[in-house]
Amino acid sequence: MRITFETLFPDLVLPWTREALVGRAVAAGLLDLRVHDLRRFAGNRTNRVDDAPYGGGAGMVIRADVAARAIDEARAAEPPADEVVLLSPAGEPLTQRLVERFATYRHLTLLCGRYEGFDARVERLVDREVSLADVVLMGGELAALSVAEATVRLLPGVLGDAESHRQDSFSSGLLDYPEYTRPALYRGLRVPDVLRSGDHARVAAWRREQALRRTVRRRPDLLGAAPLDEAERREAAALLAEPDGVDADA
Numbered sequence: 001m002r003i004t005f006e007t008l009f010p011d012l013v014l015p016w017t018r019e020a021l022v023g024r025a026v027a028a029g030l031l032d033l034r035v036h037d038l039r040r041f042a043g044n045r046t047n048r049v050d051d052a053p054y055g056g057g058a059g060m061v062i063r064a065d066v067a068a069r070a071i072d073e074a075r076a077a078e079p080p081a082d083e084v085v086l087l088s089p090a091g092e093p094l095t096q097r098l099v100e101r102f103a104t105y106r107h108l109t110l111l112c113g114r115y116e117g118f119d120a121r122v123e124r125l126v127d128r129e130v131s132l133a134d135v136v137l138m139g140g141e142l143a144a145l146s147v148a149e150a151t152v153r154l155l156p157g158v159l160g161d162a163e164s165h166r167q168d169s170f171s172s173g174l175l176d177y178p179e180y181t182r183p184a185l186y187r188g189l190r191v192p193d194v195l196r197s198g199d200h201a202r203v204a205a206w207r208r209e210q211a212l213r214r215t216v217r218r219r220p221d222l223l224g225a226a227p228l229d230e231a232e233r234r235e236a237a238a239l240l241a242e243p244d245g246v247d248a249d250a
């Protein structure tokens with residue numbers, strides 16, 4: 001898969017491309033990363049990519065023609081970009097489901113804005129606007145890197161067997177169950193006995209229960225879309241009805 005970053009700050013993106021698992025995926029030919037400096041598309045000798053906003057006000061706006069040339073290049077590339085995605089707080093929220101879609105693409109282009117953003121006409125030239133979270137960053141780069149990292153770890157061969165097995169847990173629609181390692185007693189806190197019992201069926205049932213409890217307590221908004229069986233639905237409803245703090249484990 002190819003992922004192209006269009007950015008005014010390539011130096012922010014480049015170290016990630018060399019990071020352990022990502023660098024290995026690139027070396028193995030599973031991943032083709034391109035980091036393009038948007039300033040290449042300034043199209044003037046001053047190298048300016050931004051201009052003052054119509055209507056006045058503080059800050060600068062990245063010109064539409066600069067983004068347009070970057071987008072045209074992405075669409076003319078081989079393979080052509082399956083999607084050009086603009087990172088912006090005004091985008092649709094990033095989800096695992098969206099990332100699963102990106103991971104099926106041959107070429108994903110991520111367009112990173114800075115300053116006050118792009119000329120609004122750029123929205124019409126991209127396929128999608130995506131937001132990492134309801135926060136405002138100084139630029140789209142860290143959001144783009146998050147999209148890229150979430151996508152890359154889904155590509156076959158990028159994670160080892162053990163790690164890919166673990167990634168199934170978010171697809172359960174629930175938060176992860178808690179994990180423990182030695183020692184069994186640390187600062188007065190004990191590892192639950194069931195995890196040391198060697199009874200794999202009981203361990204699996206306990207983990208599922210913990211995932212359900214944590215999700216009810218911390219992210220009840222996820223329950224609607226989580227694939228739960230009848231008994232789990234009833235349990236989730238009962239836990240939701242309990243006042244906070246009744247269950248110290250959750």
Ligand code: JCQ
Nearest residue numbers: 088113117131132137139140143
């Ligand atoms: C991305 N969540 C937050 C800030 C405008 C392109 O327009 C703008 C882009 C940014 C940088 O991105 C974010 C962001 N996802 O802040 C303002």
